Amino acid sequence: MKRLILLLAIVFLAAGLRAAAVLPVGEGKFTYKDYPPFADRPVDVHYYIPASGDVRRMPIVFVFEGADRGYTYLLKAWKQEAEKHKFMVFIPHFDLERFPLPDYQEIGVMDDKDHTIRPAEKRTPALVDKIFEYVRQSSGSERKEYMIYGHSAGGQFVQRFMLFHDSPYVEKAVIGSPGWYTFPDASQDFPYGVRNIPYVTPETIRKYLAKPIILQLATGDTIRESYLRKTPEAEAQGCNRYERGNQFYQYLHRIAAEHNWPCNWQKIEEQGIGHHSTGMGRRAVPVMLGDSLRALFIGNSYTQYNRLVRQVQALAASTGHKLSVKLVEHGGWTLKKHAANPETLDAIREGTWDFVILQDQSKAPAREKEWVRENVYKPAHSLDSLRRLYNPKGKTVFYMTWGHDIDTYAEMQQRLAESYLEMTAQLNAWCAPVGIAWKRIRTENPSITLYNDDHSHPSRQGSYLVANVFCSVFFQKPYTGTYYAGLPEEEALYLQRIAQEIVFSNPSLWNIQPTVQPEEVTRRFYPEPEQQYSTPTLGKPLEEGLASLFEINRYLKDLADKHPGKVTLSDIGKTPQGRDIPVLYFGTPNEKKKIRVWIQAGLHGNEPAGPEATCMLVDYLLNTPEGAELLKKISLALVPVANMDGYAMQIRKSGSGYDLNRDQSKLADPVTLLLKKAYKEWNPEIALDIHEFNPFRKEFELLRGTKVATAADVLFLPSGHLNIPAGIRTLSNGLFREEAEKALEANGYHSGFYFTPSVRNDSLYAMKDAKSPQSSSTFQGLTNAVSLFIEIRGIGLGRACFARRAECGFLVSRSLLETAALHSKEVRSGIRKAAKEACSGKSDISVTFQSTRTELPVTFIDLTKNERFTETLLTFDALQLKAELVRKRPKAYILPDTCRMQAEKLRALGIEVEEIGKPFTATVEKYMVTGYKKATKEWEKIYPVTVSTRMIKEKKSFPAGCFIIRLSQKNANLAVTLLEPESVNGFVNFEVFHTELGKELPIYRKN
């Protein structure tokens, strides 16, 4: 008996010890080595378990590293998602030494040494299943399954994991942007196909296709950087990750169709992003967790035709969203009838609807105002009240239908838009602007028939457009859906695009993102100008929002066609999404007597006042005598919308996911290359870049404890970079800025200096200009052009104050041209002097600098009290820089023959680079890296590097094919700023040159 008690005690003790091995919640790590085939290769598993929530039921997600095997930043990003959405995340760290490429990306299918095929239990995925079993045991989870996600090399791992391994546990797999694929193709050898893998049978492939796998691609992942595999077999899959993914996906569907196998693969195309692991991971979360939204549609045949509600659901599913739907419809019914219908009211009372969609009879909201108020607004109001009662967290969405009266289409459409938008505003609902999207397609693409034969109900195309407007409104995120409702792909994608552009370009108009600025403030401080404009946005009804690119192009083309002798409308090339970037040339760059000016706008896609301002300028130059006078003295290159892909969706970044104003020297985006090439060819003497800024910054709340915004209409951002010759800086910040300021003032507009707010020790500071001035303002100045850069008060205002904003941009542009014409001699001599100074090699180079502490009076608007006030802020002034590290200017820089890529980037920026055909020897200064710091935070898809160096003089032999950059050239200042290794705008900083601590840089100075 005693022995039994003892034995029991031991058992309990053991159980107790076991229970003690529970994984603590929060962030942690454990080492797993219990699976015999991998016992010699222990794996550290980093994880995060949310502190609150039910651990037993939380989903479990395994995330796999990229080729860098960096788990730190992955964990940091995934941890936030895990906490927010309550799931556990595990990141096994497969270090490079123990798990080289064949064991990781290729999951250990083959033994790397003897090329034998490994049995299932020795392949890496088997180990992951075992880690999952351990996690279940030690976390208290009752989940029977787990999900897997990998991006890039991690995506390759997941792709092959699912092909070669039959896990009993994986419930869902998301493959993010792999560089290349193993096709289930028996005519190619592994790793590109499966010919030499005997256990992959047709049955394996059938199963593979049936698995719930999601392929996540990025439309911006089109850059062929050095990590991309470039073997002939990989190249045969496509020339970049986006193309390869699409080919792979099409291949799977093709073999599924050939064999009549079910294929459960889905493809999601993420927009506005490139090869970005954490960004893509974040977007994969809702797809994996499958949070479902619920929508109740109330309407008539317009909602019922072509099974619209099912279409919305299928489309949502193809973009990774779950949607539950219910429909209450009766042919020809009005909202008034619905408001008295027990079935409709019961449906609303079901509750937990995220969206209740209301659609009235197609003609009712277009009738006279008084009637509409009584018979449309009232029942809408009562339905909305019931929705609020039973679904307080939900939203009422008005389904704005389309005009269909053949004779009076425009008026009918206008009335529908007014009524639906008024209801939307009154009830603080959202609007699904189908009628506006409809109108746009009628104008832009009349070959698409949106109406049915009765010219009232929607055709298949019409209904598909409606479905897309709803998906855009519900999920508010750009997408490419793979559900086409039986339409040809090209047509379906076009309809998808138009619906999204309409919704995303005017979210404040549809009340999806209400404007931050109260109407009283707008009325009191920001009235619209008296002048009427017929430019693309201002020339159309307010209800239709911002001009589309089509409308801007049409406007410019009409003007150009009327004045063939004065202007040429051309393009500087195509964006990654296939849009031509328009440019207008007034004159040529070779007219010696005319001063050359460059103006660009819309470098950030969500700053639409700039493009509108340039349209005003074009109209002024071509249609007024004053404009004609200016054109006698000036030749102008004008790029109205520099970031076309961004403008289409009203997003800041480019189609490839870059901030183009932060891409001035690394030139990572193809659009930057096109812009620089055109700039270089025009070789301007004066340049202007027009932006908009966000006046509503949270930091300003520190001032009064209430919502406060910057007041100025325009902020100037001159560059204080010390490598820009002082003469150029004085012309830019003095003469040209001051004249522009006067022009604004004369029209009642306020201006000031640009700054970004910064909070230190609970005090608000202004960072005037920018210490690391990575913007056109600096770039233009370094090319010895007089440089103006303005920010108009606009972001966050949507379509509000639009004439005012655009007019500000126009006034500055016009003033710049007038000042240029009036002071052309002074400008020319200033530039000549600066160029001479740069070429002489006498001035030193400022490599790094410190800003000066000053004060800056700033005018603000108190949004609550509706009053203006001025506050003086402590300021770090980058317009008054003090040089820190100063170097003598060399005669030339030499780059070795291995630096062709860097040499090409310099050339693209307009710097003359000579290639030396034969070997030579020279005494040079070389840089040894004595300090090295890589940023831990990703910035523009790189981790910027800060170095310190020691210079050593030595005699060095260079082989044939080296590059020489002589500094007796116009763009010498740009060259030194890019090539000095410590420079904040430089090639080393932006990883155009890769280096390490203790290494010699491939940049040499020749004195």
Ligand SMILES: [Zn+2]
């Ligand atoms: Zn901007």
